[in-house]
Amino acid sequence: MAAANQSELTFEQAMERLDSIVSKLENGDVPLETAIELFQEGMKLSQLCGGKLEQVEKKIELLIETDQGFQKKPFTEVNEDKGE
Amino acid sequence: MADQPRIYSIKELNRYIKMKMESDLLLGDVWLRGEISNFTHHSSGHMYFTLKDKDSRIKSIMFASQNQRLPFIPKEGTKVIARGNISVYERDGNYQFYVNAMQPDGIGSLYLAFEQLKSKLSEEGLFAQSRKRPIPRFPRAIGVITSPTGAAVRDIIITLTRRYPLIPIYIYPVLVQGAQAAPAIVKAIDAMNRFGEADVLIVGRGGGSLEELWAFNEEAVARSIAGSVIPVISAVGHETDFTIADFAADLRAATPTAAAELAVPSMTELQQQLLRQQQRLVQSMRYRVQDDKERLQRLRRSPFFLYPRKYLLDQAERLDRLKEQLEQRTNRVVERGHKRLARIQTTIAAHHPGERAAFAASRLQSAQKQLEQSMSIAVKQNKQRLLSSMKQLDALSPLKVMSRGYGLVYDQQEVKLIKSIRDVKIGDTVKVRLADGQLDCHVDAWRGDGMDGSSESK
Incomplete structure (x- = not known):
């Protein structure tokens, strides 16, 4: 059921859903059919979360506000060696 | 006239x-x-002095109740920063400065300003725990407001990318010291809030002296942090002392590195957590199936299925027992x-009427016997009495007396006993009874004893 829109979940939502699925299964008070569904959904969610963790974006940008609005410029440390 | 002044x-x-001055906001x-x-320093405890600078002077008073808490001893020539209000001393028509707080001028004034602002904002509720927004567990972008140069920004970037390289970091360069x-x-x-992509802000700088950190003790900064829609982590690199910004922020980090750690989760930890979740998922499913299998096995092994006849016999046995x-x-x-x-019969038997009847009968019998005895005694006695009476009577019988020569005289009709001569008249016939018969006699005369008359033979 929730599996349909899994791709739209944020990482946080996916993790929360995964947590709740695991605890439901561990409590063991769901019917077997539901348990199987939950298990499949859980496996998909864990793959989704794993995938999200691997897509390293690592964008560091300098935010500069101009008349045209916000502009993003790649941030390069100006004086890295100066320290302090 | 109405225009009369x-x-x-x-x-x-x-x-x-005085009223005018006291209602003035600035002078207050x-x-x-x-x-x-x-x-x-008057004996009453109040302090009277003049505050002057190179151009001007003002009469000042600090009352005892206020000056007791002074952190220093004021002296002639001490340079101070004083806080108070202006009012009028009515009697003299003087306006005066009524001091309620005073601090020696210099470094101390920064500290004073800090304390003042802190208590003011605190009273206002700006630091209230209820105002604090939670930091999202998985932010989608981090905004960093600090100097683009220096250790702080580098520490933040290194820590953020090491822990959680998934999200963009936006750096808004600012000056972090000076006016x-x-x-x-x-x-x-404000710009970060309008920009809207970051969902956590880190605001801070590296360590420094009180003056260098001063921007983070300013009211405008505190209000701006408290007013931000995006949660703010303060990161002023000064382990021990707090800045006003720290109190106003949603979360206070001791250093910029710590701020970055608080802002994002660690990816390796997340991966481990995810792995654990996966294992738990598989494990719980395995256990679940295992449990269900065992349950099924147990059910199959149930005696009801294994020995259905035994169940019947059990029931029969139960029936018998019942x-x-x-x-x-x-x-x-x-x-x-x-x-x-x-029990009841015994009780009843104890009250049977037969016994009573027998008892009564025996009593009757003995009573009868007694009655008979006493009756026969009475009869005997009476017989005796009768006998003796008869003897007595016999002794007294007139016949006996007559046998000795006496007779009884009756009238003619033989009814009336003649006891006196007066009972008869001469010529009357009287009858005289003797022991062996009767004489019919004729009265010729009567003579009384001492009297003359015909007399009757005796």
């Missing part, structure tokens, strides 16, 4: 001026910098009834 008393005027709370002169710092920080927080019990219990009830009946 009103004439005031001096007191009224002074009171009016004034900070002054100056030098103390003409200082008198321009505070407005720049305020503007940056029957037995039923009988036993019924018998017990009957037995109890019998016992009760016997």
